[in-house]
Amino acid sequence: MNTGIPIEYFLVTATLMFFAGVYGFVTRKNLITMLMSVELMLNAVNINFLVFNRYLFPGQLEGHFFSLFVIAVAAAEAAVAIALIINIYRNFQSIDVEKTDEMKF
């Protein structure tokens, strides 16, 4: 089952991707970029699922299935989020998060 590349390489990549996504989500001001950051996080999670399945539990398929569902749900989420971003653009003439601050404490 060993394909040559140790499992740690994949896990480190996935972790880096996930937290790059978190960093992007927190720091970016553009709504589309924030959405892209979330997608990056979801992809990192997918790598985790696949790697765990392939290396640790090669006899079963749960991880593969799960990542397929995550991809499908992420697509649905992106569709709704982009629709809402277009709606924000029509209302505020901008997709900068700093502009969507009409409600605050």
Next chain:
Amino acid sequence: MNLDSFLLMRHEMVLTIITLMVLIADLSFNEEKKIKVIWLATALFAINTIIGFLPNISGNLFGNMYKNTDLQWTMKNILNLGVLVVLLQSVEWLKSADNKYKISEFYLLVFSTLIGMQFMISSGSFLMLYLGLELATIPMAALAAYDRYRHHSAEAGIKLILSAAMSSAVLLLGITLIYGTTGSTYFDVVALKYANIPLQTLAFIFFFSGMAFKISLVPFHLWTADVYEGAPVNVTSYLSVISKGASAFILIIVLFTVFNSISMIWKPLLYIISVLTMTIGNLFAIRQQNMKRFLAFSSIAQAGFILLGIIGASSIGMTSVVYFVFVYIFSNLGAFGVVSVIYYKTQKENMDDYNGLYHTNPKLSLIMMLALFSLAGIPPVAGYFGKFFLFTAAASSGYYWLVFIAVLNATISLYYYLLVVKAMFINKSETPIAYFKTDVPAKIALSICVLGIFFIGFFSIIYQYLESISFGI
């Protein structure tokens, strides 16, 4: 598996059929007839609620991915009742000219989120839990942005979808680590292999953070107030009651069945979060002027009280949580019902606008007062019993200090609930809200709420039934 076993999923199946029927009706009705969708959908949903109360069957489906016992069944019935009240309250709002062309969208979105919540409650594996959660969240964002030309509503939608996406990514990271350490996503297999090792603790914390977002516990509550204020009133009441109730149900099930072997880790965690949630929710509620924002913070504080029942990890705790949510549905929907009736008649939603309401609209003020008393937990009404059982559950496991803090918080909450009562009954106003007639569906909804607030507390059979189906660790 034969065809009969699909009857196990009766709640979800009937609801799916209703959703499709509403969709077809919307396609086949012409412009003038569109308004009939309201009656069709409400009537169909009332039938669905009644079907839900028929005797149930317990069992598993899809290789333990879907579980149904009396407990899940009851939780779904409670949610159905709440949604029925929400639908009745929103009839008048949907009839307005702005919403004429998108009536059925409201029903489709509400029904799909409800299907998601019901699958989530019945889930027997993390995959089902995740799918249910997303099905309950993504259409919810579209619902929050329902008044899409109103700035606040558009803003609420985008805030909800982005924070929900972020939180579900964190939740998924938790699930991957759970999968990586146990080799399964099924609850019963995971429960056997869970132990107090660092990676599994980390996985649990990620998972819990994701869930805490949905119930809006304190470090993760920042989206709540904005979304609740921006969304249309009826959507807010749906979000604050049904969505929160469903997430609380699944959280307690997962904590008790999957993570029971690491209860010494999540108990201190819940202790801290519960204290923070109650206190911060209450303190922020005091300074709110907008009624929706006010109720948003009050519902954050109520979530803190719910944790009190979970922390005991006993079957009394689970009973008290289900009971509390049942009562909370009626009390909060009563309060939101009055707010929505007033908002759609007069476009007013600030606390100052309620000054002198008792002199012009005595019945509405009385209902509002009852609902707020129930939320605060004043003796004759059901909210008192709900809080009392939660406190009992925590105290019987020895959390006396937590109960003490909770009682203090209940006192603080009494202060701000009474501010509204004072505004309605004592404050004078030059221009009070004029007298108006409430429409019939909203009247029915408010009457159901009042009946619930009064009688759930007195019928001990409800509590006994819930106790017979609950379990502890």
